[in-house]
């Protein structure tokens with residue numbers, strides 16, 4: 001009797017590795033993944049080589065169309081629920097920077113195993129989320145993103161141990177204002193940028209790199225809902241307006257390895273989502289237990305105040321840090 005029970009158990013556990021992970025397993029349970037049965041979806045050597053030589057990689061399939069549509073609905077329900085609530089800052093601020101601190105969905109997406117496996121192939125086994133940012137352009141609007149290098153105002157210098165995973169939750173193409181990357185441009189140092197004061201440019205300082213990038217040097221990063229791109233922190237990139245009939249929705253997740261270090265602000269914060277951080281360059285932030293909890297709002301405020309020093313450094317005018325609705 002016992003022997004047959006043991007045999008049955010062995011048979012069941014041998015079958016488990018072939019189980020396909022569902023959105024419940026990966027997105028909604030995030031860190032609770034069962035390492036015993038999870039094999040990982042890491043980048044191949046040729047994908048890694050491509051990332052390091054081009055400075056980006058796409059398209060990577062993360063979610064099916066129906067999973068992406070479910071995530072989009074969750075996000076849009078969240079937007080509808082919170083836009084009318086009396087929050088300390090406009091909802092747009094929480095969408096545009098550090099969403100993982102106050103929005104459970106942003107945290108859940110950023111701790112998804114399938115995304116983290118790809119990121120682990122670039123950063124190594126220890127991974128922190130520095131920021132999650134929803135880049136949403138409404139249909140038929142002029143909003144654009146000037147060509148820039150992300151690391152310019154983040155106070156971490158010219159580092160390899162930061163990567164952005166940009167996940168599409170709508171059709172992202174030239175009509176809807178996809179990102180354009182300049183192949184190999186991550187091999188540059190940080191180049192001079194100018195605050196343009198162009199209201200259509202949705203970056204924090206409406207900044208633009210002082211380089212005239214020719215159209216022929218741009219690669220459009222076309223993604224289906226559920227697909228993702230990765231880009232290096234020094235990649236020169238931007239995006240045009242959305243002239244399509246649908247919203248263009250992207251989730252930009254900034255991942256760092258524990259070796260990254262804030263050098264402009266006195267301290268910086270990040271959330272451990274895989275492995276361990278034995279270095280301690282970042283104050284460790286815990287995942288939110290709900291949306292806009294009192295605790296998470298106060299941590300959000302503390303991070304915003306600390307990071308402002310790096311994000312506004314060198315500006316001659318007020319940088320509102322996305323505090324406009």
Ligand SMILES: O=C(O)CCC(=O)C(=O)O
Nearest residue numbers: 135145150179239250252
């Ligand atoms: O979503 C966009 O159009 C631009 C995003 C971007 O600049 C970034 O993720 O670094």
